Amino acid sequence: MLSNLKDSLESVEGMITEGQSDRALAEILGHYKKDKKNLIPLLQEVQTKLGYLPRKALQEIADFLKISDVEVWGVATFYNQFRFVPLGKYHSVVCMGTACHLAGGRLILEALERELNLKVGETADDGSFSLERVACIGCCMLAPVVVIKDKIHPKMTPFRVEEALIPYKQESRGKLKEGKSGSQS
Amino acid sequence: MLPEMTYEEISNKAKSEWEALQSGVYILIGTATCGRAAGALDVLDALGKELARRELEVPIIKVGCTGLCHADPFVAISKPGSLRVAYANVTPETVSRLVEGYVAGDDPCLELALGTLEVGAGEGISVPELPRFEREVRLILRHCGYIDPENINHYIANGGYGGLKKALEMSPEKIIKELKKSGLRGRGGAGFPTHRKWEVCRGAGARQKYVMCNADEGDPGAFMDRVVLESDPHQVIEGMIIAGYVIGAEQGYIYVRSEYPLAIERTQIALEQARELGFLGHHILGADFGFDIEIAAGAGAFVSGEETALIAAVEGKMSTPRPRPPYPAESGLWGKPTLLNNVKTFGYVPLIVERGGDWFASIGTEESKGTAMFTLAGKVANSGLAEVPMGTTLRELVYDIGGGIAKDKQFKAVQIGGPSGGCLPESLLNIPIDYDSLREAGSMMGSGGMIIMDEDNCMVDAARFFLDFSTKESCGKCTVCRLGTLQMLRILEDITAGRGKIENIDLLLALAEDVKIGSLCGLGRTAPNPVLTTLRYFREEYEAHIVEKRCPARVCPELTVYYILPEKCDRACEHCILTCPTEAIKGEKGEVKMIDQEKCSKCGTCLEVCPPEYNAVVKLSPVSLLPSSDLSGERAKK
Numbered sequence: 022m023l024s025n026l027k028d029s030l031e032s033v034e035g036m037i038t039e040g041q042s043d044r045a046l047a048e049i050l051g052h053y054k055k056d057k058k059n060l061i062p063l064l065q066e067v068q069t070k071l072g073y074l075p076r077k078a079l080q081e082i083a084d085f086l087k088i089s090d091v092e093v094w095g096v097a098t099f100y101n102q103f104r105f106v107p108l109g110k111y112h113s114v115v116c117m118g119t120a121c122h123l124a125g126g127r128l129i130l131e132a133l134e135r136e137l138n139l140k141v142g143e144t145a146d147d148g149s150f151s152l153e154r155v156a157c158i159g160c161c162m163l164a165p166v167v168v169i170k171d172k173i174h175p176k177m178t179p180f181r182v183e184e185a186l187i188p189y190k191q192e193s194r195g196k197l198k199e200g201k202s203g204s205q206s
Numbered sequence: 207m208l209p210e211m212t213y214e215e216i217s218n219k220a221k222s223e224w225e226a227l228q229s230g231v232y233i234l235i236g237t238a239t240c241g242r243a244a245g246a247l248d249v250l251d252a253l254g255k256e257l258a259r260r261e262l263e264v265p266i267i268k269v270g271c272t273g274l275c276h277a278d279p280f281v282a283i284s285k286p287g288s289l290r291v292a293y294a295n296v297t298p299e300t301v302s303r304l305v306e307g308y309v310a311g312d313d314p315c316l317e318l319a320l321g322t323l324e325v326g327a328g329e330g331i332s333v334p335e336l337p338r339f340e341r342e343v344r345l346i347l348r349h350c351g352y353i354d355p356e357n358i359n360h361y362i363a364n365g366g367y368g369g370l371k372k373a374l375e376m377s378p379e380k381i382i383k384e385l386k387k388s389g390l391r392g393r394g395g396a397g398f399p400t401h402r403k404w405e406v407c408r409g410a411g412a413r414q415k416y417v418m419c420n421a422d423e424g425d426p427g428a429f430m431d432r433v434v435l436e437s438d439p440h441q442v443i444e445g446m447i448i449a450g451y452v453i454g455a456e457q458g459y460i461y462v463r464s465e466y467p468l469a470i471e472r473t474q475i476a477l478e479q480a481r482e483l484g485f486l487g488h489h490i491l492g493a494d495f496g497f498d499i500e501i502a503a504g505a506g507a508f509v510s511g512e513e514t515a516l517i518a519a520v521e522g523k524m525s526t527p528r529p530r531p532p533y534p535a536e537s538g539l540w541g542k543p544t545l546l547n548n549v550k551t552f553g554y555v556p557l558i559v560e561r562g563g564d565w566f567a568s569i570g571t572e573e574s575k576g577t578a579m580f581t582l583a584g585k586v587a588n589s590g591l592a593e594v595p596m597g598t599t600l601r602e603l604v605y606d607i608g609g610g611i612a613k614d615k616q617f618k619a620v621q622i623g624g625p626s627g628g629c630l631p632e633s634l635l636n637i638p639i640d641y642d643s644l645r646e647a648g649s650m651m652g653s654g655g656m657i658i659m660d661e662d663n664c665m666v667d668a669a670r671f672f673l674d675f676s677t678k679e680s681c682g683k684c685t686v687c688r689l690g691t692l693q694m695l696r697i698l699e700d701i702t703a704g705r706g707k708i709e710n711i712d713l714l715l716a717l718a719e720d721v722k723i724g725s726l727c728g729l730g731r732t733a734p735n736p737v738l739t740t741l742r743y744f745r746e747e748y749e750a751h752i753v754e755k756r757c758p759a760r761v762c763p764e765l766t767v768y769y770i771l772p773e774k775c776d777r778a779c780e781h782c783i784l785t786c787p788t789e790a791i792k793g794e795k796g797e798v799k800m801i802d803q804e805k806c807s808k809c810g811t812c813l814e815v816c817p818p819e820y821n822a823v824v825k826l827s828p829v830s831l832l833p834s835s836d837l838s839g840e841r842a843k844k
Binding site: 057058064099101102119125131135136161180 | 276278423429465466505507520590624657668681809814
């Protein structure tokens with residue numbers, strides 16, 4: 022799936038190429054001291070700029086800080102924040118905090134899995150949607166909550182999930198078509 | 207840089223800015239994360255446009271959270287000589303009415319008003335119309351919702367950094383003495399006496415020391431530390447500077463979880479402004495003392511809330527705890543003595559220095575002094591944030607402040623302290639909130655997250671939920687925590703799926719003991735609490751699942767079915783058929799609809815869309831309640 026993903030990502034608007042990612046990484050490393058305590062801030066900044074942590078970046082961070090790549094990999098996989106697969110353009114997050122769970126969060130997660138045909142942690146082959154669950158985003162009074170492309174959708178129901186996704190699905194279909202015809206011409 | 211300004215000059219300048227604001231009309235709008243989620247930024251945008259359209263020059267102050275999260279988006283209008291009026295659930299559509307009515311005119315738009323917002327004598331805001339404010343004593347929350355957290359002058363004009371000014375004129379020993387008198391105990395949950403930590407750290411013989419603030423609020427369902435940093439970050443910074451002065455540290459760190467980007471942003475702004483005015487840096491307020499603070503953004507791990515794990519995270523390592531002693535106060539960050547306190551603990555410090563330990567000790571109970579902050583969420587009518595004196599009963603908190611259970615449902619339990627805490631039943635609602643009473647009942651103060659559950663919540667499922675969380679968040683260092691919680695989770699999954707055996711209950715109890723004893727840190731030692739308390743107070747629900755294969759709250763999917771009552775179904779309506787995602791509902795137009803149980807995914811959409819005038823869809827548990835023809839799916843297939 023990953024190799025497919027890489028091809029399709031390049032056709033999706035806003036995604037970065039390998040050359041750009043190398044330059045971004047060099048620039049980030051440029052303003053950090055070679056101190057081991059900077060490992061987590063470095064990983065955070067790389068993920069913010071690139072959207073995820075590519076294998077190659079982890080290796081380069083290890084070389085830069087003069088620590089083993091196992092150590093970098095260990096820290097990166099320990100924390101929930103870090104991702105090793107690029108996110109979709111419409112990244113969808115289901116809150117599974119206590120308040121959301123009690124208000125039917127499981128049903129909401131199942132509805133998203135069904136509607137997007139994705140499991141938690143996956144990104145669609147065309148790079149459009151990705152799905153994740155988080156422990157709590159702290160908006161308990163609006164439970165259950167779904168975040169799609171940074172917009173919070175409060176008080177969801179399985180049926181409203183379907184409705185909420187419609188505009189993103191339409192936009193995604195339009196964009197993908199545009200992208201394809203653009204690359205042909 | 208204005209290092210030559212004295213505190214009086216800084217304070218006078220801030221006061222004149224504040225008074226100028228008070229002399230005219232201005233608008234307050236809640237823009238903490240909770241307000242934004244409810245649409246506050248759209249309201250803010252609409253307000254700006256409406257004021258511009260009418261050519262009104264009225265300042266809009268972007269405040270944090272008032273604690274009335276159920277009222278978001280929250281707007282208040284302040285006019286000199288009149289009461290400030292607060293408005294709940296404002297929408298871009300109601301904005302023009304508010305601007306026309308009360309900003310431009312004199313009509314307070316009572317049909318939209320929540321109540322009046324008054325600044326009491328140093329005690330912060332209150333809305334007299336709301337009975338909850340009679341129960342509350344707001345210390346940490348005193349500025350939240352009525353000052354601009356991005357403007358240090360608002361904080362200073364209301365007495366901010368006065369505690370630091372006074373502290374620098376006191377000896378460190380005198381400050382520790384005041385803390386001891388105050389009886390302040392750590393607000394991170396464990397309740398360790400604050401002055402003892404400070405004393406040990408001050409006494410530790412090292413040149414390099416650190417002050418650290420734990421803002422890694424990992425408990426799902428608690429958000430008060432986020433609210434404090436988003437609404438009034440300077441009180442925490444001021445408390446940390448005083449701590450640096452007392453223990454002899456020059457550097458502080460605030461560890462904030464990365465899931466709180468707005469809290470990080472506002473704290474960053476506050477630090478810069480404090481630095482500009484000389485509250486951080488060298489020779490603070492002319493004294494021979496320098497201190498600075500950096501933010502460390504967490505990367506998402508519940509275990510980081512544990513102090514030794516948090517220190518490992520700041521050092522750039524995997525966030526796993528280590529055995530204590532040595533305690534961080536002796537050997538913490540990079541092996542140096544480190545004073546680690548929670549956001550709220552630091553928040554109380556400037557007040558205690560300013561008003562004295564005796565004043566603080568006069569609030570609360572014998573063993574637990576001061577106030578307690580709780581987030582109310584779940585099935586409560588008015589969710590939000592409350593600050594009450596220690597000793598307030600759970601009932602007062604849930605009913606008088608929280609407004610009782612939403613939608614007239616029956617109260618079942620209140621869960622306090624998240625994955626480390628416990629579920630308490632109605633019979634314990636009269637216990638006072640303090641460290642020791644809660645611990646006795648099998649729960650704990652913990653983070654202060656309070657989740658209210660009603661008759662529709664299954665207690666076995668709730669225990670399973672918390673354990674699932676602890677299993678995922680266990681760092682894996684201690685075997686009994688890593689595998690013991692997993693084994694407990696498997697048993698609970700069996701019970702909720704109807705595969706449980708009655709002897710499993712004893713096995714759960716035995717495992718819970720092992721996990722408690724065999725774990726190094728608080729995560730493992732408290733992870734069994736949700737299971738133990740639900741077994742203690744709601745054992746009959748476990749037995750119903752195991753013996754009768756029945757989920758009393760009709761939550762557990764394996765023990766529950768959806769059923770359309772033939773006598774209630776309106777034959778002409780097709781809402782359920784059209785919306786069922788698995789096409790499990792059959793029935794021609796004019797016929798009673800039926801659910802094919804083999805196809806049903808139990809998503810609940812049919813129950814949601816069935817019009818209230820019919821209310822024909824019900825949940826049944828145990829599954830055997832289903833008429834036999836429906837069970838086999840025969841009736842639907844015909």
